Amino acid sequence: MPAGTEYEVVVGMEVHAELATRSKVFCSCPVSFGAPPNTQTCPVCLGMPGALPMLNRRAVEFTIRAALALNCQITPFSKFFRKNYFYPDLAKGFQITQFDAPIGHDGWLDVEVDGEVKRIRIRRVHLEEETAKLTHAGDDIITAGNSLLDFNRSGIGLIEIVTEPDIRSAEEARAYLKKLRATLVAVGVSDCKLEEGSMRCEANISVRPKGSDKYGNLVELKNIASFRAVYRAIQYEAARQSQVLESGGVVRRETRHWDDAKGETAFMRSKEQAAEYCYFPEPDLMPLEISEEWVEEIRRGMPELPDARAARYMRDYGLNKEDAQQIAESKELWWFFEQTAAKADGPEVAKWLVGEISAAANASGVELSQSRLRPEHIAELISMMESGKISGKIAKSVFEDVWATGKAPADIVRERGLSQISDEGELRAIVRRVIEANPGPVQDFGAGKERAISFLVGQVMKESRGRANPQETNRILREELARAME
Amino acid sequence: MGYTVDDAKLLADRAKLRFSREQLEKATQELNDMIRYVDQLAHVDTEGVPPMSHPHSFANVWRDDEPKEGLSAEDALANAPDRHGQFFRVPRIIAGEEEG
Numbered sequence A: 001m002p003a004g005t006e007y008e009v010v011v012g013m014e015v016h017a018e019l020a021t022r023s024k025v026f027c028s029c030p031v032s033f034g035a036p037p038n039t040q041t042c043p044v045c046l047g048m049p050g051a052l053p054m055l056n057r058r059a060v061e062f063t064i065r066a067a068l069a070l071n072c073q074i075t076p077f078s079k080f081f082r083k084n085y086f087y088p089d090l091a092k093g094f095q096i097t098q099f100d101a102p103i104g105h106d107g108w109l110d111v112e113v114d115g116e117v118k119r120i121r122i123r124r125v126h127l128e129e130e131t132a133k134l135t136h137a138g139d140d141i142i143t144a145g146n147s148l149l150d151f152n153r154s155g156i157g158l159i160e161i162v163t164e165p166d167i168r169s170a171e172e173a174r175a176y177l178k179k180l181r182a183t184l185v186a187v188g189v190s191d192c193k194l195e196e197g198s199m200r201c202e203a204n205i206s207v208r209p210k211g212s213d214k215y216g217n218l219v220e221l222k223n224i225a226s227f228r229a230v231y232r233a234i235q236y237e238a239a240r241q242s243q244v245l246e247s248g249g250v251v252r253r254e255t256r257h258w259d260d261a262k263g264e265t266a267f268m269r270s271k272e273q274a275a276e277y278c279y280f281p282e283p284d285l286m287p288l289e290i291s292e293e294w295v296e297e298i299r300r301g302m303p304e305l306p307d308a309r310a311a312r313y314m315r316d317y318g319l320n321k322e323d324a325q326q327i328a329e330s331k332e333l334w335w336f337f338e339q340t341a342a343k344a345d346g347p348e349v350a351k352w353l354v355g356e357i358s359a360a361a362n363a364s365g366v367e368l369s370q371s372r373l374r375p376e377h378i379a380e381l382i383s384m385m386e387s388g389k390i391s392g393k394i395a396k397s398v399f400e401d402v403w404a405t406g407k408a409p410a411d412i413v414r415e416r417g418l419s420q421i422s423d424e425g426e427l428r429a430i431v432r433r434v435i436e437a438n439p440g441p442v443q444d445f446g447a448g449k450e451r452a453i454s455f456l457v458g459q460v461m462k463e464s465r466g467r468a469n470p471q472e473t474n475r476i477l478r479e480e481l482a483r484a485m486e
Numbered sequence B: 001m002g003y004t005v006d007d008a009k010l011l012a013d014r015a016k017l018r019f020s021r022e023q024l025e026k027a028t029q030e031l032n033d034m035i036r037y038v039d040q041l042a043h044v045d046t047e048g049v050p051p052m053s054h055p056h057s058f059a060n061v062w063r064d065d066e067p068k069e070g071l072s073a074e075d076a077l078a079n080a081p082d083r084h085g086q087f088f089r090v091p092r093i094i095a096g097e098e099e100g
């Protein structure tokens, strides 16, 4: 490539999300996170010879629901296939999945980056089974002497969502992943926890000279376990591939592993030889006939999607777009918002949620729903601020105590003696003390320096430990200064 | 025409089976016999006939989403050649073979 060529990155994403059904997809074993190893198994999900799969109807329903939420067409006649490969996490030697007739196809998801809406096309949404969970007894995958297998996860319903190669930046990839998660959580098909692995993401990345319509060689990137990781990994890989091309090299078709601690990708295996999975129709499962009536019934029962929810919050509660979108994309936030906004001013609640509350949740690593904070607490704080009982600054300090202890804000204000001083006599006494102690600034004010008054207000606040009512302080201070000038 | 010894070797590798040269040659011949037999189907006119994946005409054979108790961990692990606590233990993964 000539020097100075500008490159663009082309990304397609493949996301797997575990279905939140009560039982597994091809057997009746319970689905639950964190059970002791190998306590949720049966001959089917252990891959015992002769055991026969039996399809969970709700898993199909959830897949249709996810596909509809992603604006997909639903395949009227769908079936399952065997994907054959050898790996210890797959006891049968094959995975039951879908091949040429995925349940959903040709959909899209709109994401917003820097105020611009970008449509990412969805190629397919299909249903398959989870593998067992493999952990490595050694330090890492290369040095591990042994691997340990837990089949609790084996056979949990899994949806695979594949995009067209429409993503053109790390920002778009992150926005897509966030929006996809919000959508799947909103329609209740998966809890999509990246940290716990119930949502996993792979990215197919290539680069090409900007403006070219040919695709470069694909690199498949694995082990992306957070929104931050998807952003950093794509940034890194785009730069790496551009550098290879710039120096006259060829990007090799391979699978690479994202190392989050090192912040780089590492070679895993070559993809020069296409994998041969010998797909063939699963003879033990009958085909699916998905009627239009069923699809319509599922469509009618669909919960509100994030975009519709954000629009409603802007319309009904007067939220600004950023707050509305941020809240609508998180079930944690929107549940809390609706509970609190029933008792307090919507935009004020939103300000607390995206500000102090989100910051406290992030800093403590405790999810809002698991925290001690209740919607009534925030409603009470807002009402105390509105009535002038406490200032905004004190409210933030009270909030910290509420977050830590779960005590009611009114109790904390009483115990800590934080209620605002609005009593005229008390305020006037403080103001007089401040005027007496600061003859310099008082003279400055007399000489027409308006700014001197903010210094004096600050002194009153200091004297009252932040409890003086600001409006009252201002009024009384001006009165007292006028008197001092006479 | 037909399968070569190299094809049979590739197939054996994929199935994680190891054969001697003589065994492979014998398997190649047997494979070719079988393919020739099945190949009769290639002479049938199937113009316009959709592929059949199942010899029955059922669809939508499914169950409700009701969890049922399965095996105890001890029963699940009873046939395991090797275990570690309540885990199955397997030999280390060979780099480059990972899937999934």
Ligand SMILES: [Zn+2]
Pocket: A024, A027, A028, A029, A040, A041, A042, A043, A044, A045, A046, A155, B070
């Ligand atoms: Zn099972």
